[in-house]
Amino acid sequence: MHSSVSDTAIGLLQLTWSNAFLLLLLLVAHKEIQFYNKKVKVPIVGVPFPGYVGSWIGAVWFFAFGHLVVRKAYESRKHKVFQVAMLERMLVVVTTQELINEVSNADPAELSFYSTIDSDFQVTYTMSRPVLNHVWHLPYIQDKLTKKLMKSIDLMQDEIVNACGLFLGHTKGETIQVNVMETFLDILTRLSNRYFVGKPLCRNVEYIHTAKEYAKDVAICGVFIRCWPDWLKSTASWLCSRIPKNQMIAMKYLGPIIESRKDKMDLLGKKWKDRPDDYLQWLMEGAVENFGNCNDTRDIMLRLMFLNFAGNHTSGETFCMVLYQLVNRPEYMQPLRDEAAEMIAKHGYTSHAFTMMSKIDSFIRECTRFVSLGPIIITRTAKIPYTLGDGTFLPPSTQVCMPHHSVHNNPSIPIYANTDFDGFRFHKIRDGLLQKNPANIQANRTELWTATSNRQLFFGNGRHPCPGRFFASLQAKMLLHYMLTNYEMTADVGSSYEPHRWQTMYIPNTHANINFKRLTDPEPGLKEEIAFDLSK
Numbered sequence: 001m002h003s004s005v006s007d008t009a010i011g012l013l014q015l016t017w018s019n020a021f022l023l024l025l026l027l028v029a030h031k032e033i034q035f036y037n038k039k040v041k042v043p044i045v046g047v048p049f050p051g052y053v054g055s056w057i058g059a060v061w062f063f064a065f066g067h068l069v070v071r072k073a074y075e076s077r078k079h080k081v082f083q084v085a086m087l088e089r090m091l092v093v094v095t096t097q098e099l100i101n102e103v104s105n106a107d108p109a110e111l112s113f114y115s116t117i118d119s120d121f122q123v124t125y126t127m128s129r130p131v132l133n134h135v136w137h138l139p140y141i142q143d144k145l146t147k148k149l150m151k152s153i154d155l156m157q158d159e160i161v162n163a164c165g166l167f168l169g170h171t172k173g174e175t176i177q178v179n180v181m182e183t184f185l186d187i188l189t190r191l192s193n194r195y196f197v198g199k200p201l202c203r204n205v206e207y208i209h210t211a212k213e214y215a216k217d218v219a220i221c222g223v224f225i226r227c228w229p230d231w232l233k234s235t236a237s238w239l240c241s242r243i244p245k246n247q248m249i250a251m252k253y254l255g256p257i258i259e260s261r262k263d264k265m266d267l268l269g270k271k272w273k274d275r276p277d278d279y280l281q282w283l284m285e286g287a288v289e290n291f292g293n294c295n296d297t298r299d300i301m302l303r304l305m306f307l308n309f310a311g312n313h314t315s316g317e318t319f320c321m322v323l324y325q326l327v328n329r330p331e332y333m334q335p336l337r338d339e340a341a342e343m344i345a346k347h348g349y350t351s352h353a354f355t356m357m358s359k360i361d362s363f364i365r366e367c368t369r370f371v372s373l374g375p376i377i378i379t380r381t382a383k384i385p386y387t388l389g390d391g392t393f394l395p396p397s398t399q400v401c402m403p404h405h406s407v408h409n410n411p412s413i414p415i416y417a418n419t420d421f422d423g424f425r426f427h428k429i430r431d432g433l434l435q436k437n438p439a440n441i442q443a444n445r446t447e448l449w450t451a452t453s454n455r456q457l458f459f460g461n462g463r464h465p466c467p468g469r470f471f472a473s474l475q476a477k478m479l480l481h482y483m484l485t486n487y488e489m490t491a492d493v494g495s496s497y498e499p500h501r502w503q504t505m506y507i508p509n510t511h512a513n514i515n516f517k518r519l520t521d522p523e524p525g526l527k528e529e530i531a532f533d534l535s536k
């Protein structure tokens with residue numbers, strides 16, 4: 001019975017009618033208990049009529065048209081707080097700036113981020129519970145990982161040159177058409193893993209495939225497992241065999257590296273001068289700091305895979321979303337190239353030069369505002385009975401979130417007054433400030449993509465803003481700059497660049513292609529390096 005969820009779905013079709021009926025009954029009973037136990041007294045939107053049957057119809061409707069339900073309710077301005085019916089639970093949405101602030105900044109003992117992650121991704125059955133129970137790995141992301149990238153951008157550049165050469169072509173004049181999602185998930189996973197585990201593992205095809213698929217498998221299995229009552233979850237998780245399989249593959253590669261590094265740490269201690277400077281090493285040293293040793297190889301592997309879960313698909317999907325907008329708006333390409341060339345001429349090929357590329361930052365942020373990765377964000381779970389500032393009572397286990405895509409398109413918020421696409425919207429704000437006062441050194445930091453606030457929610461806000469956002473931002477800018485400089489990118493006339501939208505997700509179109517024509521000669525040694533990597 002060891003098969004993936006999709007295999008299982010096919011297997012379920014072969015079940016007898018009586019078994020299928022029993023399964024359906026269990027699901028219905030589970031939803032009924034969920035619906036009545038967590039009844040919140042706020043208007044339900046997107047349901048044809050109130051009550052249990054209405055919530056079922058609403059849930060099916062929300063599955064298909066969740067983005068429209070949320071947008072319509074937000075734009076109607078009728079409710080400060082509303083709720084929507086989902087297949088497995090109700091979801092409360094707050095809409096005012098005050099309530100968005102309140103929920104983002106709430107005490108985690110009252111409105112919890114980790115309980116949401118646990119319940120959405122069923123962490124106990126997918127990524128392993130200890131990874132969430134004690135998040136000692138977290139500070140290494142915002143602090144060490146970002147700093148490492150800023151001071152060693154040569155590693156990122158080296159990986160970008162290699163990955164683009166391999167996937168997008170390295171012969172001058174050659175045009176290659178690629179499937180964007182597949183290709184850029186591979187590229188982004190390789191780039192991040194250069195800093196997570198270093199070379200050569202970051203170029204190992206099987207490891208990168210596993211690191212890339214991990215997030216998708218966890219997300220799909222999380223949705224599948226959470227539909228079942230608690231007592232059936234471990235049986236349900238038994239059907240999600242791709243996660244243990246991926247963990248085994250990750251262990252096959254990471255286990256020996258961890259063991260050999262551990263031996264050196266034991267042998268040489270602080271005298272080990274040329275120790276690797278990557279996330280894996282920081283994890284091992286963090287384990288020693290926290291527990292006196294790093295003997296739990298599996299726990300270290302799981303934490304590294306957690307980072308792959310958190311960082312790869314988010315970065316990959318965001319980048320695809322940006323590319324789709326760019327090839328459909330080619331008039332932005334030259335101004336982006338010109339600004340990048342100007343900044344590099346002024347500041348050298350440094351992280352500072354990329355910080356100063358205001359137009360690229362603005363363009364990326366505008367794409368994420370205009371398209372986005374889903375209608376809602378920052379979901380929190382009530383750990384205790386909680387009363388919101390407007391008096392709305394949330395029983396324990398209620399999930400509450402905010403409609404970021406609607407907020408980012410709300411014309412009554414001054415920076416979004418004109419909601420049409422304007423790639424240089426945020427650049428113009430910074431430029432305006434500098435025109436008024438050229439000595440204003442803060443101007444360059446205003447309204448950056450990585451900023452978080454109650455009107456810029458893409459990376460979260462309040463207590464749990466994404467700690468990987470500075471890494472993701474610099475990585476995306478460097479990759480985009482390299483592509484603009486070395487390739488002509490054109491839309492494929494046969495492709496649709498509309499995202500797939502369902503329930504609370506927008507996924508950049510997985511079938512879309514883009515044409516890449518190499519404009520420059522390959523970097524010295526690139527052909528040989530790629531040939532060598534491929535021959536292994």
Ligand code: HEM
Nearest residue numbers: 310311314315318378379458459460461464466467468472
């Ligand atoms: C464009 C890419 C990315 C996007 C859009 C994104 C978005 C987010 C969001 C929305 C949250 C949750 C905020 C909340 O609910 O309050 C989050 C959390 C998180 N992100 Fe990212 N992220 C990205 C890239 C990354 C990368 C590259 C890493 C790691 C290197 C990373 C690591 C994390 C972690 C560990 C958390 C959990 C934070 C915590 O426990 O407090 N993310 N991210």
